[in-house]
Amino acid sequence: MGVVFAKRMSAMKPSSIREILKVTERPDIISFAGGLPAPELFPVGDIALAAGRVLADIGPRALQYGTTEGMPALRSRIALEMETRGVGCSADDVIVTTGSQQALDLIGKIFIDPGATILTENPTYLAAIQSFQCFQARFRPVPTDDEGIVPEAVDELSRDADVRFLYVIPNFQNPTGRTLSAARRKSLYEVAVRRGLVIVEDDPYGRLRYRGEHIPPIKALDEAGRIVYLSTFSKTVAPGFRTGWAVAPAPIRDKLVIAKQAADLHTSSFDQLTLERYLRDFDNAAHVEKVRAAYGERYAAMDAALSSSLGSGFSWTRPEGGMFLWVTGPEGLDTTDLLRRALERKVAFVPGADFFPGGGGENCMRLNFSNSSCETIREGVSRLADLCAGR
Secondary structure (H helix, E strand, C coil), X not given: CCCCCCHHHHHCCCCHHHHHHHHHCCCCXXXXXXXXXXXXXXXXXXXXXXXXXXXXXXXXXXXXXXXXXXXXXXXXXXXXXXXXXXXXXCHHHEEEECHHXXXXXXXXXXXXXXXXXXXXXXXXXXXHHHHHHCCCCEEEEECEECCEECHHHHHHHCCCCCEEEEEECCCCCCCCCCCCCHHHHHHXXXXXXXXXXXXXXXXXXXXXXXXXXXXXXXXXHCCCCCEEEEEECCCCCCHHHCCEEEECCHHHHHHHHHHHHHHHCCCCHHHHHHHHHHXXXXXHHHHHHHHHHHHHHHHHHHHHHHHHHCCCCCEECCCXXXXXXXXXXXXXXXXHHHHHHHHHCXXXXXXXXXXXXXXXXXXXXXXXXXXXXXXXXXXXXXXXXXXXXXX
């Protein structure tokens, strides 16, 4: 019997990262491919205690259905976290999502009609491309430079189109690791106000700064109600909670709640309450500081290894935080083919072309350093360098 699928499925492809990770689960592979936090740094003991306390104190409530917007205690905790980032908001402004990835799906549902235009950085987060492709978006990639997305290009590209939103990752961008300056954030916000443009500001990595000074989110400027801010606990606590959040102007927030209710009713009550109890009872700021220090050391190890191993014709970003750096090779290098040969040498990365919605990036690659020891990083970079040198 034949099966008829929705037409939108023709635009959806399996994630190349997930396909790569199927191979890199082998213990003999050095993987710079995934965007995985370091599991040895997860606060397992503290979370176990928090979970036990939740079950002992409010077990029936934790195992019951909850509200779509999220548990009030966690939403209040998130509002306090937003204040530390420079954004004033109340618990009512917060929606808890099943990871910030769900927030991207909800954004697509409420904004994108088939053929609608959206703006993204070029390159941008692969899973955002996949999520928006599901709704048959028309991508209009925005040029970037060493300082990130170019506001003047956003202004020009939103001039003659019904653009539904701009999707941007200002802090330690995935895949490049670049950070948008305060001046560019201000310029970008001014473009949004002038053009009536919604900005979806995705900030999963902002707390992972190990050099330089904190730059407030674009959302901190938002007097006109143009910014939807997304973040997650996946990088600062643990991704297994699948708990993120959105802070949005009321008209957008209300639509997100309706879309989420249809999607999953609500994020796991038990996960939300365990996370809130962990944040209340334990020093997550100290935990994040430990994570930052570890990632800073691993970044330094990768940067040093690249400097000593890669030949001329290669350059790479030097992020001030986050989990990735971006390598650009000489013209003519095909990193998709390089990956095939790299896997034979038992080292993996993500080819750059996957991050460009409009094509390009064939000579680039994204390297993750958060999930490898410094020793493993040095060995993996050595293998890559040998391949790039034709050895």
